[in-house]
Amino acid sequence: MEGLKNIYANSFYENQSEGSLRSAKEILSILLKYISPKSAIDVGCGVGTWLKVLKDSGVDTLTGIDGEWIKDSTLYLSEDHFVFQDLSKRIKMGKKYDFALCMEVLEHLPDTSGKKIIDFLTKTSPYVLFSAAVPGQTGAIHINERWQSYWAKEFDKRGFVPIDLIRPFVWDNPRVDFWYKQNTILYVRKSALAKNKKLKGFNKPQILNVVHPIMFNIASEI
DSSP: OHHHHHHSSHHHHHHHHHHHHHHHHHHHHHHTTTOOOSEEEEETOTTTHHHHHHHHTTOOEEEEEEOGGGGGSOOSSOGGGEEEOOTTSOOOOOOOOSEEEEESOGGGSOHHHHHHHHHHHHHHOSEEEEEOOOTTOOOTTOOOOOOHHHHHHHHHHTTEEEEOOSHHHHTTOTTSOHHHHHHOEEEEEHHHHHHOGGGTTOOOOSOOOOOOHHHHHHHHHO
């Protein structure tokens, strides 16, 4: 993971954090109308922007997991909220959480590592907010870009259903970065979905693989 350490230095997070925090506020304000977690875990949390928004929204117990290099950056929460671990290796935590998220992370990891993280997320929480780069999105050390349908099949193997809760509401929102507009899906364990009356009006999306016009325009200029 030395390559990731070199890329995700303090300067990277300084440039990225504003957009991440802004996007997290918009997306989580929607999500928290449908679920009410008391605890949450963010795999590939970076400096903790999404965790910060969850804390400000009243979520009590928060954990972020990411590599040792984030210690050198300015964290949005105190260090005791973080677990420093190599994400390319199997995550070893037995605690359960009400809500889990993994945002734009798995494109940076080998596919076998990505599937191990899906295992961890689905064993850890009944609700998983998930986003990962699609083919052609490009970015720093994108070694595993996959369509949304690829990850949906992995979640399906583990008993989780995709809910297109976020994308329709943020598609034209200028405060949300395009990769989140394009890639963010809520995955829900089937047993939890059956109990959640607020989500019953949402069906499994007929189309998962989409490209936002901003990405299309960027790709057309390359």
